[in-house]
């Protein structure tokens with residue numbers, strides 16, 4: 001740092017030029033978005049590999065990245081539902097331990113199916129569409145068991161398929177949740 005810049009910085013800080021978050025005018029902050037330059041408090045700042053950015057800039061950047069259309073969400077959801085139906089029927093004939101292994105496996109496998117089907121377009125809500133698809137695909141197995149359990153059958157006949165689908169959804173949803181690494 002040269003003497004000159006040091007002097008300017010000292011000047012700046014003694015000038016009592018208080019700056020405030022663009023979203024929260026009551027919060028004093030010196031942190032600025034390194035893209036648009038607005039002031040932001042620590043709550044509004046998002047740490048990116050390129051530095052701190054405001055939420056608006058991060059969102060704009062993601063919008064460029066998220067190109068999925070409504071059709072993609074439907075197609076992605078249907079693809080997940082098809083995988084889920086198959087997995088649920090396969091899970092039926094497995095002992096609980098293998099069933100849960102299958103849930104983790106299929107949960108990780110579904111994004112690998114959905115991605116090429118939607119031509120690798122990413123969407124902000126693709127994880128939700130896939131989760132909904134898996135839940136729909138579970139209905140043929142889960143719905144009758146819910147009826148039986150309500151009619152007095154042992155709860156375990158419902159709990160295992162439920163757990164199976166919760167694990168499958170968590171793994172698949174988590175994959176999409178990780179989102180873009182910009």
Ligand SMILES: [Zn+2]
Nearest residue numbers: 033036054057
């Ligand atoms: Zn910004």
Ligand SMILES: [Zn+2]
Nearest residue numbers: 021024041044
């Ligand atoms: Zn703020």
